[in-house]
Amino acid sequence: MPKDGIGASTVRREDVRFLTGKGRYTADINLRHQTYAVFCRSDIAHGRINSIDTAAAMAMPGVLAIMTGADFAAMGGNPAGWHIPSRDGSAMREPKRPVLAHGKVRHVGDAYAIVVAETLEQARDAAAAVNADITELEAIVDMAAAVANPGHRVHDEIDGNLAFDWGWIEDNRAAVDAAFAAAPHVTTLELTNNRLAPNAMETRASIGDYDPGTGDYKLYTTSQNPHLSRLLIAAFVMGIPENKLTVVAPDVGGGFGSKIYHYGEEAAVLAASKALERPVKWVADRSEAFLSDAHGRDHVTKIQLALDKQGNFLALRTETLANVGAYLSNFSTATPTFLHGTLMAGPYRTPLVYVNVKAVFTNTAPVDAYRGAGRPEATYSIERVIDKAAHELGLDPLAIRRQNFIQPDQYPYTTPVGLVYDTGNYNATLDKMIELADIAGFEKRAAASKAKGKLRGIGYSTWIEACGIAPSNLVGVLGARVGLYDAATVRVNATGNISVMTGAHSHGQGHETVFPQIVADMLGVPASSVDIVHGDTSKIPFGMGSYGSRSLAVCGTAITKAVDKIIAKGKKIAAHMLEAAEGDIEFKDGKFSVAGTDKAKAFGEIAFSAYVPHNYPLETLEPGLEETAFYDPANFTYPAGAYACEVEVDPDTGKVTVESFTCADDFGNVINPLIVQGQVHGGVAQGIGQALLENVAYDAQGQLLSGSYMDYTMPRADDLPFYTVDHSCNTPCTHNPLGVKGCGEAGAIGSPPAVINAVVNALQRGGHKAVTHIEMPATPARVWAAMNA
Numbered sequence: 001m002p003k004d005g006i007g008a009s010t011v012r013r014e015d016v017r018f019l020t021g022k023g024r025y026t027a028d029i030n031l032r033h034q035t036y037a038v039f040c041r042s043d044i045a046h047g048r049i050n051s052i053d054t055a056a057a058m059a060m061p062g063v064l065a066i067m068t069g070a071d072f073a074a075m076g077g078n079p080a081g082w083h084i085p086s087r088d089g090s091a092m093r094e095p096k097r098p099v100l101a102h103g104k105v106r107h108v109g110d111a112y113a114i115v116v117a118e119t120l121e122q123a124r125d126a127a128a129a130v131n132a133d134i135t136e137l138e139a140i141v142d143m144a145a146a147v148a149n150p151g152h153r154v155h156d157e158i159d160g161n162l163a164f165d166w167g168w169i170e171d172n173r174a175a176v177d178a179a180f181a182a183a184p185h186v187t188t189l190e191l192t193n194n195r196l197a198p199n200a201m202e203t204r205a206s207i208g209d210y211d212p213g214t215g216d217y218k219l220y221t222t223s224q225n226p227h228l229s230r231l232l233i234a235a236f237v238m239g240i241p242e243n244k245l246t247v248v249a250p251d252v253g254g255g256f257g258s259k260i261y262h263y264g265e266e267a268a269v270l271a272a273s274k275a276l277e278r279p280v281k282w283v284a285d286r287s288e289a290f291l292s293d294a295h296g297r298d299h300v301t302k303i304q305l306a307l308d309k310q311g312n313f314l315a316l317r318t319e320t321l322a323n324v325g326a327y328l329s330n331f332s333t334a335t336p337t338f339l340h341g342t343l344m345a346g347p348y349r350t351p352l353v354y355v356n357v358k359a360v361f362t363n364t365a366p367v368d369a370y371r372g373a374g375r376p377e378a379t380y381s382i383e384r385v386i387d388k389a390a391h392e393l394g395l396d397p398l399a400i401r402r403q404n405f406i407q408p409d410q411y412p413y414t415t416p417v418g419l420v421y422d423t424g425n426y427n428a429t430l431d432k433m434i435e436l437a438d439i440a441g442f443e444k445r446a447a448a449s450k451a452k453g454k455l456r457g458i459g460y461s462t463w464i465e466a467c468g469i470a471p472s473n474l475v476g477v478l479g480a481r482v483g484l485y486d487a488a489t490v491r492v493n494a495t496g497n498i499s500v501m502t503g504a505h506s507h508g509q510g511h512e513t514v515f516p517q518i519v520a521d522m523l524g525v526p527a528s529s530v531d532i533v534h535g536d537t538s539k540i541p542f543g544m545g546s547y548g549s550r551s552l553a554v555c556g557t558a559i560t561k562a563v564d565k566i567i568a569k570g571k572k573i574a575a576h577m578l579e580a581a582e583g584d585i586e587f588k589d590g591k592f593s594v595a596g597t598d599k600a601k602a603f604g605e606i607a608f609s610a611y612v613p614h615n616y617p618l619e620t621l622e623p624g625l626e627e628t629a630f631y632d633p634a635n636f637t638y639p640a641g642a643y644a645c646e647v648e649v650d651p652d653t654g655k656v657t658v659e660s661f662t663c664a665d666d667f668g669n670v671i672n673p674l675i676v677q678g679q680v681h682g683g684v685a686q687g688i689g690q691a692l693l694e695n696v697a698y699d700a701q702g703q704l705l706s707g708s709y710m711d712y713t714m715p716r717a718d719d720l721p722f723y724t725v726d727h728s729c730n731t732p733c734t735h736n737p738l739g740v741k742g743c744g745e746a747g748a749i750g751s752p753p754a755v756i757n758a759v760v761n762a763l764q765r766g767g768h769k770a771v772t773h774i775e776m777p778a779t780p781a782r783v784w785a786a787m788n789a
Contacts, residue, residue, distance in 0.1 A: 004528070005521030009674035014512040023251040026205040026220050031279040034207070035064055037269055038123040039282070040113035040130045041291060042105035045139035045363040045702020046154070049103060049132065052113060057129040062122035064276055066130065068113045069102030072271065076236045078262055080328040083479040084337050087167030087356070094163065095155040095361075097327040099237065099264040099271070105134060106154055106326035107363050108704055109291025114268045116280055139702035143300060143321040143360040154326060154361040163324055163333065163359040168341040172416060176354040179315035183306035187389035193377045194776045195298035195323070195696040197290055197712055198370055202253025204293065205283040208269030212277045216244050217270050223249040223535075224259045224505050225545025228482070230537050232262040232330070238270065245270075249535040252507035256686070257369040258293045259507070260547045261330040290707040295696055296370020298323035299336065303381045305389050311400045315352040318344060318381060322367075324359045329368035331547075333359065338478055339374030339466075339548075345415040346382045347426045347464040347640055348404040353416045363702040371686055372745040373548065375465040376752060383461045383753035387760070388772050397757070398439075401462050402430060419466060421638050428729040429664040430462060433642035436724050437662035445646070445659075446765070455649040456659070457762025461754035464640040467549035467742030470633035485632035486550070487541035488558040490519070490566055492625040494611035496604035498525070500562075501533045503543010504555035508682075509744060510675040511551060517671055518556055518738070522563045523603055524590025541628055549742020552671065553637045557736045561629035569625060570606045576617045577601055577609060637733045637741040641665035645754040649762045654784030656692055656759055661751070662724040668733045668741035676743050680725045683747020689715035690748075691755035695777050713777075752776060763787060 004010050017023050054066040077096035084092050101112040113130055117123035140146045140154050146161040154161055167173060180186060207220040217240065223229050226247040234242040252259060269280040284292070299320050306315040322336035341355035390397040405426040406413050413421045434440075442458050449456035469475060472483040489501040498519060504511055516530035533539055543555065567587050574592035575582040584595045593600035609616060610625040644662040649655070663680055670676050693713040697705040706712040732739030759778050763771045763786060771786045 004526065005517050006671050008517060008672065010513055010517060010527065010672055012510045012513045012675065014510070025202055025251050025253060026207060026222050027283045029207060029220050029250065031207065031209055034279040034281050035116050035118060035276060036120040036123045037114050037116050037272060037280050037282040038127040039111040039265065040115065040127050040132065042101065042108060042110045042112060042134065044105065044134060044136045045108050046137040047105050047134040048137060049101065049105060049112060049134050051133045053131040054113070056131070057115060057126040060122065060126045060129060062118035063115065063126045064118065065116045065272060066113060067268070067272060069098060069100040072099040073102050075099055075238060075267070078232060078264065079236050079481070080333045081330045081481055082334040083481060084164045084166055084333045086165045087170050092164045092333065093158050094328055095158060099267045107365050108702055109288070109365060110326065111264060111292070114272055116272050116276065139363040139700070141362055141364060141698050141700060141702050143323055143362060146360050146362055147321070147358065154363055158361065161361040163328060163361065166337050166357045168337070168355045169418060172352060173354050176315050176317050176352045179352050180304065180306045180317065183314050184309050185307045185393060187305045187307070187385055187392055188302065189385045189388050189773060190302045191381065191384060191773060192775050193297045193299040193301065193380055194690065195367070196296040196370055196690055196694050197696050198256045198258035198293055198296060199714060200254035200256055200258060203284040203286060203289045204259065204263065204265070206266045206269045207279055207281045208273035209279040210270065210273040210277065216246070218246045218248065219266055219270055220248045220250065221266055222252050222259050223247065224252065224255045224507055224547055226505065226535055226537050227503065227542050228545060229262045229266060233267055233270070237262070237267045246536070246538045249505055252505070255507045256371045257296065257373055257547060260545065261294060261368060287707060290712065291704060292365060294329045294366045294368035295325070296367065297377060298367050299377050301381050303385045305385045307389055307393070311390070311393055311395045311403060313348055313350040313404045316344060316350050317354045318356065320357045322357050322359050323362055323364065325362060325364045325366035327366050329366040331373070332366060332368045335369045335374045340378045342417045342419050343375050343378040343464070343466060344382065345417050346379070347406055347424065347462055349406050350404070351416060355417065364698055369547065371683065371748040375745065376749045379461065379463045379749050380753045383463065384756060384773065387757045391764070391772060397460055398430065401460070402427065420635060422635060422734045423731040424638060424640050424666060425729060425731050426462060426640060429640060429642040429666050432664035432726055432729050433644050433662055436664060436726055437644040437660070439644065449648050455651055455762040455766035457647050457649065457758045457760070457765060459645045459754045459757025459759070459761055461643045461750045461757065463750040464638055465742070465745060465749050466636035466638060468553040468633050468637050469548050469550065470554065470636060472632050482544065483632070484544055485630050486543040486555040486558045487628065487630045488555065488562045489541050489626065489628040490559065490562040492566060492607045494608055496525070496607045497529045497531070499531050499533055500559060501540040502555050502559060503540055503545065504551045505535050505546045507546065509546060509551055510672065514552065514672050514675060515556065515559055518559055519563055522560065525603060549744045552738070552740050553733065553736055553742060554631060554633055556738055556740065558629050558631040560737050561631055562627045565627035565629060566625060569627065570603070572621055573606050573609055573616070574601050577615060634735045637668065639665065639667050639741040639743060639746055641746060641750055643750040643754040645751070645758040647755065647758040647762055649759065649783060651766060651787060654780035654782070654787065656778055656783060658688055658721050658755065660721050663726065663747065663750070664729060665727045665743070665746055666729050666731055667727050667743045668730050669739035670727055670730065671740065673727070676727055677725050679743045680747045681723055683745060684723055684751045685715055685720055686748045687751025688720060688755055690776055691752040692777050693719065759783065
């Protein structure tokens with residue numbers, strides 16, 4: 001078998017071009033006769049557009065076109081991908097999200113015009129000359145106030161500013177309330193999951209290219225999901241035939257969820273290109289990214305946990321206000337509901353759970369999926385309230401978790417929030433974490449910190465997530481408006497090298513390395529002979545892109561099924577060439593052989609025969625060796641883990657330093673351990689960033705206060721410890737042939753509560769017993785205030 005197949009820590013082949021400056025991003029693409037676009041964006045959060053005067057701007061040198069929201073008014077709106085009804089059965093309220101703002105602007109950064117010129121500088125100058133007469137209206141920024149004042153509206157047609165008031169599972173509600181009424185102990189915690197900016201290294205960019213000779217459109221864009229963008233633009237926004245639009249997502253410099261969606265700028269550059277019959281290019285600057293990229297998180301939650309006196313969980317309920325911003329982004333309705341509420345059981349045997357989520361419109365940028373997408377919000381709430389309950393009952397925080405774990409002999413386990421966990425072993429990951437983190441030596445380390453005048457604390461998180469959002473027939477019932485399968489085409493060329501066309505898109509995951517490992521392992525060929533094609537809708541089968549840790553479990557399985565078809569056809573060809581019955585043909589280590597004999601043909605010989613069919617059963621078998629497979633998962637995958645964080649707190653300043661971070665994860669079977677380790681490292685860095693540093697802040701007028709890296713603190717190398725990462729405690733997924741689970745979001749899910757639990761523990765150990773919670777980010781000022789309240 002190849003040495004670079006499944007299980008090998010192969011270095012990422014794509015990194016060679018990235019590290020040597022050979023990557024090809026959207027901003028690197030320049031087309032003949034290309035023009036440049038700049039968007040005019042609102043500098044107020046809420047206002048009525050009276051007029052937009054473009055005359056002076058149009059007269060400036062090099063200006064070719066200016067289009068406003070009025071030019072797009074007849075186009076469709078950008079829809080939400082899930083319809084979520086309220087718990088009273090009423091339909092979700094879904095206002096139109098236009099290509100460009102028309103009638104009103106609803107957040108700072110809301111684009112109301114596009115200016116196209118011969119050069120970028122000319123476009124910028126002209127955009128500054130566009131005069132928009134906008135009457136400023138009172139901004140709605142605070143979610144509680146938005147709900148409490150139904151007459152004060154982000155969208156004139158929606159009173160109360162609610163998209164929906166969702167309950168899950170509504171039939172559980174009475175039993176949950178009864179359990180709380182009878183419970184010996186109830187722990188209550190109110191907390192905020194702070195708003196985050198995605199901050200991908202590459203900002204969003206789009207190039208629209210219309211061909212007047214054929215009527216074809218081509219869009220180059222920074223997308224995690226090019227087929228979805230194509231579908232939304234063609235069918236819902238612009239109303240053009242889908243087969244007349246090609247979407248190409250070349251190399252993409254990170255996404256973290258923010259590039260899953262269709263944004264209005266994409267349709268705008270396509271429309272402008274058609275109007276001018278020239279390519280139109282737009283590249284966001286970082287300020288635009290802060291203003292207009294979909295943000296993440298932003299939940300305000302009241303969570304309650306009912307327990308008996310021994311610490312056994314009896315029931316859990318939550319009430320959440322989820323900020324969706326000014327418009328519903330494509331996944332914004334699924335993130336706080338089915339990606340959040342269905343995880344509120346965690347890895348525990350809590351018998352009764354009820355979740356209420358109110359999705360609130362505000363005059364802020366839209367909020368949507370950000371690495372983890374609902375799962376971090378659920379995990380943070382659960383793991384924080386468990387720690388608070390342990391403190392109130394005088395129980396060990398690890399012991400209370402362990403005694404409530406789902407046990408290995410209970411699988412498949414149906415949770416009270418509708419999921420069916422197929423496999424897991426939470427005791428194993430907890431034991432591994434205890435070992436690797438040297439929990440037994442903590443008191444010695446705490447004493448050393450005390451000798452330096454510092455407070456040391458330790459915090460834990462035992463988490464589970466659902467990855468691969470599936471199956472389509474289930475999510476369709478729950479409100480999804482698209483299927484959630486994926487597809488792959490495997491083409492074996494005549495000389496034996498292989499092209500794999502996949503619906504997944506790689507923007508940091510390492511697909512160009514990992515997917516060939518699977519094919520190489522199955523076919524017994526070198527991984528270097530396998531090429532991955534992705535991101536171009538004219539070349540790849542219809543797939544749903546990369547998000548939700550689905551790439552390997554869903555797209556990887558589609559690849560394995562296509563390879564299975566290749567092997568099956570290869571056996572038919574080999575049977576003819578070897579003059580044997582098809583049932584006697586075996587395939588192993590890259591060879592087709594007749595069972596019990598030394599008669600064999602190498603894989604390359606079979607491939608050549610398929611394309612040069614001189615000795616080939618043409619009457620029963622088509623030439624060629626190319627197969628396509630679609631795969632719709634039977635269930636989510638359920639990775640889980642146990643994390644430990646140790647911090648030091650400076651009592652004089654409140655500064656928190658993360659001293660160590662330990663991860664013991666169960667990702668099922670691991671294809672490339674090195675890439676898995678890197679994914680966990682990146683996720684933990686983002687989780688620590690949320691817990692200690694990052695926060696999107698608006699003032700009462702809806703002005704963004706954290707619109708640059710001067711005001712939005714990203715984690716740097718010296719903010720982060722060296723991580724200890726382990727994934728040896730694996731329980732393979734039972735419903736995909738690879739036995740894999742997701743790993744891309746794990747670190748961002750499990751780390752924030754571990755960090756905050758550690759900070760609270762440090763303060764309590766330092767004598768501040770009254771401190772039971774600190775909001776994220778736990779900045780020095782916030783920690784110091786808690787100690788000195």
